Amino acid sequence: MINRQLAPEFRAIDNISLIRPEHQQLGNGANVFSFNSGDQELVRIEWIFGNLSFDPAKPLLNMAVNSMLTDGTTTLTAAQIADKIDFYGAFLQVDYGYENSQVTLYSLNKHLQHTLPVIADILQNSIFPEKELETFKRNQQQKLQVSLQKNDVVARRTFNRAVYGTTIFGYASEMADYQTLQHDDMLAHYKKMYQPSNCTIVVAGKVEPQTLTLLAETFEKNWTNTAVPAITNQPDINAAADLFYFTEKPEALQSAIRIGTPIINRSHADFQSLQVLNTVFGGYFGSRLMANIREDKGYTYGIGSGLASFKQVGSFFIATEVGADVCKLAVTEIEKEINILKTELVPEEELSLVRNYMLGSLLGSLENVFSHADKFKTIYFAGLDYDYYDRYTATVKNITSDKLIQLANTYFHFDQFYKVIVGKY
Structure with missing residues (x-):
């Protein structure tokens, strides 16, 4: 019989085994x-x-x-x-x-x-x-x-x-x-x-x-190829020159904010480390953006950041909707959190929590064979192999605060971010 008055024993995740096709x-x-x-x-x-x-x-x-x-x-x-x-x-x-x-x-x-x-x-x-x-x-x-x-x-x-x-x-x-x-x-x-x-x-x-x-x-038997092959290469990507976009809606009660920049994709050696930095910043409910802009300031019900990865390019983005009257203040706080990442080391206690969250999320996402197939698709269509997940777990377990501050200074330049506001500003 389980004694439900005792918390389950804590165990670190040593490795994650994936089904291979x-x-x-x-x-x-x-x-x-x-x-x-x-x-x-x-x-x-x-x-x-x-x-x-x-x-x-x-x-x-x-x-x-x-x-x-x-x-x-x-x-x-x-x-x-x-x-x-x-x-x-x-x-x-x-x-x-x-x-x-x-x-x-x-x-x-x-x-x-x-x-x-x-x-x-x-x-x-x-x-x-x-x-x-x-x-x-x-x-x-x-x-x-x-x-x-x-x-x-x-x-x-x-x-x-x-x-x-x-x-x-x-x-x-x-x-x-x-x-x-x-x-x-x-x-x-x-x-x-x-x-x-x-x-x-x-x-x-x-x-x-x-x-x-x-x-x-x-x-196989009746499904044949046509004489015209499928051309799937996409045109080169050229980001816009303007960095600020404001769509005014005078009657808006909330303003939508989207801030970010083109960035490395999944095939880059820094990508997995950048995933850790993103998680600290805005990638989960306990992130710094949530702690500041939702819990402390009460500007929004939710805010988060993420990394998008495609074959040609990746992007980093921050997204939220805030009260129209506090839109400028929210943007200021976002910039403040970016600057803290670039100037102050992430405390070991916070980093340990993020490590456990990320490894636990990966393990929890492998609930059935369909999830294993989804993990395969992520790497297959990016031109990667299963070493990607080995590197991911190793990176999450071993990354240091020094590495994170280095990454923040390499990739996060708020004055060069695209900033989109819809509503009031």
Whole structure:
């Protein structure tokens, strides 16, 4: 019997073990990575495609094509696709990201023979019906209209455009852009992007030999590459020259603040150390930004900082919404906390807490085999290997306050940060 009057024994995390995938390549060029673990007769299968090169003249194609994959094929309507998936207790979703788009299926193993052909049909025979396309345009315009009333959304869009320029990372859709979507353009984009040579398939769950055999039979024989390869290289990123952006909203009760800068990405040797510095500064609920601007000053319900990492670039950002009357004061306090990081060593007690938090978060995030597959995707699409996580744990456990103050002085220059305010200032 557990004595619940005693706190659990504290144990340091020595190492973290990750499940590594089995790999095979189908004859058509699609790569399959499988993670076999667990007793439940369930698998998650992801078909991940690199987005085609961003075209400013037709900026919505990557997003729109992915979003409408399930809206009809040459043999099935959108309703029939949904009915087939629901009938077998499966779940299907499509997701768009800046660099990759994907189709995800959760299915019981015993029903894969029925659910996989639906996915094959979607990836080979989608037609983007005109009626559904018009509905998609109208719905997206309505959502955009609502979103643009939110200060934090406007701030994020402005910040991304400043940091990432006129690229897929900095693009922010406008109402008129949806009228550029044409059926023929979407179909041509679809045929280039959704082909096996541009596809990575990640399978996680109870992956038995017959699972992989069925997957190969369904997605190898009849799925062929087109004569036009998928070009997924993105244009160079040129950040804006202006550093300050203010969108005034005289009636605003709150002002949205977004501050940050382009920075190193995950492949840089300093990135993992910078993650520790970011956690100290604003990366968790006990961070300095939260302690100062939420707990001490009461300017906001929440504030945080983060690191974004893409193949070409990374960024560091601080985001919050504060009372409109204290916006300038909040920005001053943010700068103050930046300067403290650059001039004062992080106390060992605080650093120890952050170390435990970060290692505990990593360990806690590995709750099932799907989480292990997600960790693999993070490094695979960044061109890294599993040594990344070994270096991460070693860095978190051994980093010093001297290293953190050095990093702060190298990467954090508040006068060179982009600053976006939406509301009152």
